[in-house]
Amino acid sequence: MxxxxxxxxxxxxxxxxxxxxxxxxASKGTLDQAYPPLILATTAASLGWEAGIFFTFYGLxxxxxxxxxxxxxxxxxNPAGPIQLPNILGALPGATAAATAMMKKWMNAANxxxxxxxxxxxxxxxxxxxxxxxxxxxxxxxxGDLIKGAEIAGAAAFLDYAAxxxxxxxx
Amino acid sequence: MTxxxxxxxxxxxxxxxxxxxxxxxxxxxxxxxxxxxxxxPGQVLHLISTDPGSLEDIPALTRQLGDTLLGxxxxxxxxxxxxxxxxxx
Numbered sequence: 001m002x003x004x005x006x007x008x009x010x011x012x013x014x015x016x017x018x019x020x021x022x023x024x025x026a027s028k029g030t031l032d033q034a035y036p037p038l039i040l041a042t043t044a045a046s047l048g049w050e051a052g053i054f055f056t057f058y059g060l061x062x063x064x065x066x067x068x069x070x071x072x073x074x075x076x077x078n079p080a081g082p083i084q085l086p087n088i089l090g091a092l093p094g095a096t097a098a099a100t101a102m103m104k105k106w107m108n109a110a111n112x113x114x115x116x117x118x119x120x121x122x123x124x125x126x127x128x129x130x131x132x133x134x135x136x137x138x139x140x141x142x143x144g145d146l147i148k149g150a151e152i153a154g155a156a157a158f159l160d161y162a163a164x165x166x167x168x169x170x171x
Numbered sequence: 172m173t174x175x176x177x178x179x180x181x182x183x184x185x186x187x188x189x190x191x192x193x194x195x196x197x198x199x200x201x202x203x204x205x206x207x208x209x210x211x212p213g214q215v216l217h218l219i220s221t222d223p224g225s226l227e228d229i230p231a232l233t234r235q236l237g238d239t240l241l242g243x244x245x246x247x248x249x250x251x252x253x254x255x256x257x258x259x260x
Contacts, residue, residue: 020235043197046204047235111194121201 021050023162025170029058031071031103031115037171038062038118045125052165053122054158055150056132059171060139063131063146068115075099082106123149130158180242183253186214192221192249199225200232203254207238210256215241218252225250 022044026037037053044051061067075081075098076090082102089095107114113121123129130153131146143152162168189206191199199220206216218229226245229252233240237257244251 039197042201046197046201047232048204048237049235111198113198125201 019048019050020044020167021052021165022167022169023158023165024051024053024168025158026053026055026059026062027057027171029061029067029071031073031100033059033171034062034068034071034115035112035118037169038115038122040169041122041127042118042125045122045127050128050165051122051125052128052130052158052161054130054132054153054162056135060132060135060141062115062119063129063150064141065145065147068119068147071100071115072096073099073103119147128161130161132158180244180253183215183241185217185253186210188217188219190219191225192219194220195222196224196228198222200228203229203232203252204236207236207254207256212256212258214256216252216254216256218254219249220252221249225252229254 022040024037024040026034028034037059041051041053055063061071073081073096074090075083075085075095077087078090078099079087081090081099083090083095083099085095090099104114119129129147129150131141131150133152133154135141136143136152143150187206187210189202191202194202199218199222203216203218206218210216220229222228226243229243229250230240232238233254237259239255239257241253241255243253
């Protein structure tokens with residue numbers, strides 16, 4: 001009897017679903033801070049979501065063809081950095097290079113892709129890259145300096161994209 | 172060793188295998204998603220991961236994609252997953 005009643009219940013018809021969307025802002029241009037937006041976007045796209053990243057201010061370096069392979073880890077004012085030094089020694093010549101080399105070594109040992117490799121992965125998944133047009137103007141970055149596929153956009157265009165997103169994060 | 176079987180896993184016909192040993196988040200999820208994309212609905216992916224996060228990540232992946240996690244086996248050094256692709260492209 002219960003079975004029959006259950007069968008008579010109206011079947012739940014899944015509504016035509018819009019894919020979920022995540023909108024990220026990447027505002028920092030250090031190696032360690034380049035990873036979180038790329039990891040989240042890769043993951044979101046792997047889950048079948050739409051994902052877009054707005055690269056602004058120093059974050060624009062992540063899209064810069066000549067700079068994205070040379071992002072660095074700050075050794076000064078970074079107490080959690082890979083090299084544990086008294087903070088003042090972080091200002092010494094070579095300290096930033098050493099901290100950067102250490103981070104790259106860790107990433108490599110953990111089989112983590114490099115930033116350029118991550119960019120390629122995310123682009124293969126259809127993640128959208130928005131390059132902040134104001135940052136380009138302020139910092140003298142030309143369209144040809146950016147990796148292929150970057151879309152030049154202002155804040156309004158990004159907010160228009162983000163307004164339809166389920167998750168928005170500033171990194 | 173903890174084992175959780177929703178169905179007798181030994182009887183599941185596996186259509187594709189993916190070993191992500193040594194890789195960390197997001198790579199097991201990324202590679203599993205691509206591998207599932209190459210399967211047809213109803214086919215099964217057998218996934219191996221050594222990332223401890225996968226125990227939460229892979230159920231999240233299948234939930235979000237609309238696929239079915241048929242079973243999980245947690246070994247000392249790795250986790251095994253059997254994922255059936257849902258009705259999607």
